[in-house]
Amino acid sequence: MANLPILQFEEKIVETVEKNSVVVIIGETGSGKSTQLSQILHRHGYTKSGVIAITQPRRVAAVSVARRVAQELDVPLGEDVGYAIRFEDRTTSKTRIKYLTDGVLLRESLSNPMLDDYSVIILDEAHERSLNTDILLGLVKRLVRIRASNFKVLITSATLDGEKVSEFFSGCPVLNVPGKLYPVEILYSKERPVSYIESSLKVAIDIHVREPEGDILIFMTGQDDIEKLVSRLEEKVRSLAEGSCMDAIIYPLHGSLPPEMQVRVFSPPPPNCRRFIVSTNIAETSLTVDGVVYVIDSGYVKQRQYNPSSGMFSLDVIQISKVQANQRAGRAGRTRPGKCYRLYPLAVYRDDFLDATIPEIQRTSLAGSVLYLKSLDLPDIDILKFDFLDAPSSESLEDALKQLYFIDAIDENGAITRIGRTMSDLPLEPSLSRTLIEANETGCLSQALTVVAMLSAETTLLPARSKPSEKKRKHDDDSNLPNGSGYGDHIQLLQIFESWDRTNYDPVWCKENGMQVRGMVFVKDVRRQLCQIMQKISKDRLEVRADGRKSSSRDDYRKLRKALCVGNANQIAERMLRHNGYRTLSFQSQLVQVHPSSVLSADNDGMMPNYVVYHELISTTRPFMRNVCAVDMAWVAPIKRKIEKLNVRKLSGGPAPSFKVPEEKTELSKNNAETPAVSENVESRIEAARERFLARKGQK
């Protein structure tokens, strides 16, 4: 601790903070900014008038940094120094230094918009540009203006972004604190390789044979490439002549590995053995692997993007930014001087790479964030002109308003409704919040809580797809898991949880049925949290069966599907006349299909339900709806009328010229001769189709 570079700047930092409300700190890796800034300000009296809050984009970071600071100050964790993350608040009224995730601070600002418990707010790792940190930047800028002079803001950022943040805060001072990294030699390829798997393989084996000891970290884009490279490396290492070089262990590292596989990289290798770690960008920031001396950087990353006009997500392999490239290189210099092999030429780095990664706020659906901002009721703030460091497109903001309007969170003038206010109390995506509120009205809240919790945990629920036996979980005939009773995935998720519930939450049941124990326990936690919030909101005394051992009935399913329809009014699709493709109704109409992993299947006549709601549109090999639920046409009708009446201009508070959603004759019609021209009379046409289908079937 004594040698941390930041401590040499203590005087300078304190002096600058004293004179300015906002200060940007450029602190490179190893500078100690996350643990020391709070202590420096504490030593100089900034905890006398309030608490120092330090936000982190990740839960583990908030906990581990708080723990370190408590140790350094020699106080018990949770008293003078504490942390707050979802499900876990380890602070008391005594707490002076509080580490928390950016999401928790946003939640706090709902109940205390002035955040006046805090004398100082430090937004750490702001260069990562998480959605929540970006919103906090805007809110904090406003608070600096409103709150008296006893409020200080510090923002930590990366070299390439510092000036920009400073400009955002009217040219506030920028302090540079050097890191404690060893020099890293950067080596560029002459040209982009044809196959970066083969190229990484060659470079890695070269290092292994020629270079002194030290682990090799290789950045790839995803699980598939990682597995390919791992097996190629294993092959190659085996074929090297015995005794010609040291031993090697090869580890894959990515998010869908079970935690016990991930932590293997933290145990030191046996002597005279080199480790190869083939990783996604999880090793860029989230996990730090000690002992790495060589980094191989493919120059690519897989990134999730959102298209606001189609409502569709996609995962694309794209070029990394300069900030990311430098972050990756830095991973080689933590223990001693290292080398970074970039599989691209210098000119590509210099001319093609963006300076910084496109912030999340410009790549995701903003429905939740816009609702959050609306619920703050800031009189001086117009959402569409909210002061963002990097503003999202107006198209993206209008998309958010449109979605919120479809699910009744805002009215036709864009004002937040009573329902919208209630929704913002729930830590969920808007469509899930809306589902819960509707379910509370119609008497299926218990079931809705389960489904919503299951959906929020979905990524941690399913096992990694490497086990072939579990690949077809949903369609295996010998699987004991319920099948959704013909209504689709939401009902199946409900049934799965109820099955587990009946075993009294037996972990063995999870293993036998291919569900991750950790994921299911998370579902239980989320469900409990949501249940507590709904207890406060509920109009009647809530009877939520938390541990009822009884299965839901068909009638329950029906109520639940109806609530899901209201909650997903922004995510409805109508089946095509003669085949089982669907067209989306709430966005620019597009042809989509039910994802093959869905349990929703065709009826005896070979036809899928006429209407479905979906949880997510994702474009992979083709556009798919993931997690679908069959709904009745009668429930869809009023929503369709609302969609037709939509006036986006009015929603965004502008004048109200007529604005018609392109409803028909879209791309879809061009590509597909079977597309119905108008969607009136759908019923009769579907009936006709069914007859034709049956006739064909009869002929065979």
Next chain:
DNA sequence: GAGCACTGC
């Protein structure tokens, strides 16, 4: 008939 990087309330 497909398979998804990483976070968070």
